[in-house]
Amino acid sequence: MYDWLNALPKAELHLHLEGSLEPELLFALAERNKIALPWNDVETLRKAYAFNNLQEFLDLYYKGADVLRTSQDFYDLTWAYLLRCKAQNVIHTEPFFDPQTHTDRGVPFEVVLNGIAAALKDGEQQLGITNGLILSFLRHLSEAEAEKTLDQALPFRDAFVAVGLDSSEMGHPPSKFQRVFDRARHEGFLTVAHAGEEGPPEYIWEAIDLLKIQRIDHGVRAIEDERLMQRIIDEQIPLTVCPLSNTKLCVFDDMAQHNILDMLERGVKVTVNSDDPAYFGGYVTENFHALYTSLGMTQDQAKRLAQNSLDARLVKP
Numbered sequence: 001m002y003d004w005l006n007a008l009p010k011a012e013l014h015l016h017l018e019g020s021l022e023p024e025l026l027f028a029l030a031e032r033n034k035i036a037l038p039w040n041d042v043e044t045l046r047k048a049y050a051f052n053n054l055q056e057f058l059d060l061y062y063k064g065a066d067v068l069r070t071s072q073d074f075y076d077l078t079w080a081y082l083l084r085c086k087a088q089n090v091i092h093t094e095p096f097f098d099p100q101t102h103t104d105r106g107v108p109f110e111v112v113l114n115g116i117a118a119a120l121k122d123g124e125q126q127l128g129i130t131n132g133l134i135l136s137f138l139r140h141l142s143e144a145e146a147e148k149t150l151d152q153a154l155p156f157r158d159a160f161v162a163v164g165l166d167s168s169e170m171g172h173p174p175s176k177f178q179r180v181f182d183r184a185r186h187e188g189f190l191t192v193a194h195a196g197e198e199g200p201p202e203y204i205w206e207a208i209d210l211l212k213i214q215r216i217d218h219g220v221r222a223i224e225d226e227r228l229m230q231r232i233i234d235e236q237i238p239l240t241v242c243p244l245s246n247t248k249l250c251v252f253d254d255m256a257q258h259n260i261l262d263m264l265e266r267g268v269k270v271t272v273n274s275d276d277p278a279y280f281g282g283y284v285t286e287n288f289h290a291l292y293t294s295l296g297m298t299q300d301q302a303k304r305l306a307q308n309s310l311d312a313r314l315v316k317p
């Protein structure tokens, strides 16, 4: 089944480039940039990848991102991810990057963007993988800081298709970012937002009604609110679900409890994605495969999930 799932043509719509930083590359970049790491070796670092919640993961994720300093580093990170896409027949990807994770430690916006954009262009030309880059605001920071990030992005507007919202969800509702999302839309960007990963269904309502999103990232807690379920089914609002992430971050205790196939059968436009594959134990195919081994996903269901990912692209072919 693994090989069959791997061969299925699919799109990845929820992937943080910083979360695709494998420990081996992290150590190589630390050496290249002469950065001392708090872990002795790759194995020790990998052992630290045990999380009780989103915040514990984010604390390590931001630490890991500190080895990314030059455009070449961002190129290498993005290229390594695109090679994984090629190996798993991901024919289109819409990755996130978090500019504030880098600008706040002194790496200029254009250094980050130039490396990522160059790799995405090579990925399209050399690997045939199409893409749409999403600039994500960190929601634990202020809206004023997100406004500043949007200002930095405007001179490079052609490099992005959308803005997004990620990082610590609880206590940072979408409504906190209504004005900056309004401005981003007026500037011609589409919008997406993480909502209902750890946060309540109310945050999903806000993402839809206030941020006017095209897709919900995660959204698994929608199932707690029947009226919300009807809305996302009626309007076919896609959810970019990340099964391995959800179990690693204890959103579900066990993959056998995951609700993605229940949502699929109720008519929700759910898709399968890897979120932060270097930290959560696998790329897209591993996520599909986990649904097969733990939930008994059929080939027909896998085909519908893959088709949903192609249908839910922001960048149409």
Ligand SMILES: Nc1ncnc2[nH]cnc12
Binding pocket: 016, 019, 054, 061, 166, 167, 168, 194, 197, 245, 275, 276
């Ligand atoms: N799963 C996730 N949720 C929120 N912010 C993130 N940043 C990287 N991965 C994330």
Ligand SMILES: [Zn+2]
Binding pocket: 014, 016, 166, 194, 217, 275
């Ligand atoms: Zn995410």
